[in-house]
Amino acid sequence: QQQVKQSPQSLIVQKGGIPIINCAYENTAFDYFPWYQQFPGKGPALLIAIRPDVSEKKEGRFTISFNKSAKQFSLHIMDSQPGDSATYFCAASIEGGSQGNLIFGKGTKLSVKP
Amino acid sequence: DVKVTQSSRYLVKRTGEKVFLECVQDMDHENMFWYRQDPGLGLRLIYFSYDVKMKEKGDIPEGYSVSREKKERFSLILESASTNQTSMYLCASSPNLGRVGSYGYTFGSGTRLTVV
Secondary structure: OOOEEEEOOEEEEEOOOOOEEEEEEOOOOOOEEEEEEEOOOOOOEEEEEEOOOOOEEEEOOEEEEEEOOOOEEEEEEOOOOHHHOEEEEEEEEOOOOHHHOOEEOOOEEEEEEO | OOOEEEOOOEEEEOOOOOEEEEEEEOOOOOEEEEEEEEOOOEEEEEEEEOOOOOOEEOOOOOOEEEEEEEOOEEEEEEOOOOHHHOEEEEEEEEOOOOOOOOOOOEEOOOEEEEEO
16 A cells, blocks of 8 residues: 555666656555656655646656556656666655655666667 | 765674764754665665654664654664665655645765675
């Protein structure tokens, strides 16, 4: 119930491609879904987040698509660049409860080839 | 620039040693967290704290303890280090839910601990 399942574990795309990372959850009480980006040697940093009252959110080349009925959300990176190579984590939380502890997926290592 | 600072980037300790990992945040956040990160296992929560002198067990607390004597500082303690505690340790902080503004965790850069 508290898990967030993330796939794929790793992903290789060519520059300009559109990598897609998928996450699924079971707990319908989750109401906040952030994505974190982690570069080697750094801690994860908040990239973009969505709440379930919208189906899509864009920030620059990054888009979250959210499907409430399927309990799935995904990250799309448009026109991907080698500088996007990083590990991406999806997460979910219940903002109104338990101090909103984030439940993280296991991460996706993205490599964008020049 | 707001920060979560972890005192060491790299540490090498011997089996059986008592190890202290320190984390300080300058954002006046109420909540602080310790995670360990291992390949293929993602981020696993060890302990967290909602307030000074408060602590709660996460998913993998065995072999660890924590201390939070001041709001800005959260320490992770390995009572008797073992080789299976070799890992990347990440500290994070977040505001209480009722605070106006963006919600999210701010992570430190991590401490890579090797136990030999």
